[in-house]
């Protein structure tokens with residue numbers, strides 16, 4: 001626990017300038033994605049992709065403790081301290097289920113969501129697990145439940161805070177979005193005077209995330225796409241690198257976080273963060289859940305917070321680059337590969353058949369690599385991102401690297417490049 005840092009973060013958050021969230025990036029690219037989500041009305045389309053990029057405050061970096069995350073347990077001295085969170089004091093060696101409400105009243109009804117706190121008996125860092133920032137992403141909810149209930153407070157060094165359902169309004173509707181069609185994961189660190197999304201983000205960031213010394217944000221693919229279980233991380237940050245190396249054998253993809261994502265805001269505030277992607281939305285996929293739980297428990301072990309070995313096979317490669325292969329025609333997409341397949345340049349990834357004239361087109365891989373994400377079989381429109389190919393390179397990323405196509409979309413370097421749902 002580093003409470004002084006938490007205080008600093010809160011002060012900085014309070015001092016943050018306005019984060020206006022009213023800029024819609026309405027590009028052609030979004031058409032297919034929008035079709036997949038039928039929960040809203042056509043009139044709210046622009047709200048769907050409100051990208052708060054332009055006016056997001058750049059959270060001033062907070063000094064992390066001099067100790068790297070990798071040494072946090074060994075460097076911690078004295079007894080573990082109580083955690084003060086959400087108006088409650090959680091004593092060392094105990095666990096509690098608290099609740100966080102973004103607003104006193106939402107649509108006239110209080111909306112609260114559980115915050116599970118395991119405060120270990122021994123000192124150490126606070127690791128946070130967040131899931132369902134997108135309300136239709138179910139795998140992470142079950143991962144958080146399993147990890148939290150497997151922890152014995154008497155054996156934990158430091159603390160683990162788990163929030164199984166961050167976007168409870170979206171979860172109730174089976175939707176990725178907030179009720180106003182905004183993507184909560186484009187509004188962090190939030191703004192107490194902004195839109196509903198910005199206020200919710202602000203409340204969550206200041207009341208919960210500010211307590212964390214490290215963060216794992218759990219996601220799945222979006223819009224009927226599934227991801228091979230993978231860690232997405234900015235590998236240029238040493239503490240983020242420590243996190244990625246703790247998961248055992250899981251695919252790692254270097255990715256610069258999109259502005260406004262929880263991963264982006266947390267890391268900028270000095271809290272190293274990674275995204276764990278596994279599977280697709282709207283389903284509970286047991287294999288993905290088990291792999292994610294195993295990865296998180298391995299991380300907790302690697303950081304020295306719990307001593308319980310988990311055995312893995314060969315380590316997975318790190319992908320410093322990736323690229324999406326898009327449909328050039330509309331029609332029925334059928335995949336010819338599966339998640340995790342190794343492909344060579346020119347390999348057939350899938351076919352798209354026009355149901356009207358029976359014309360069939362082929363999607364072939366422009367790269368040699370591995371399928372780390374792909375669309376489920378479905379009807380697509382031209383431009384739909386169908387296959388995500390991880391490309392193995394030898395070089396580690398540098399600060400002045402040219403971004404890949406995907407990263408350009410990811411980082412929203414210009415709003416025209418932004419594609420809704422392509423990153424966490």
Ligand SMILES: [Zn+2]
Nearest residue numbers: 134219220424
């Ligand atoms: Zn997501």
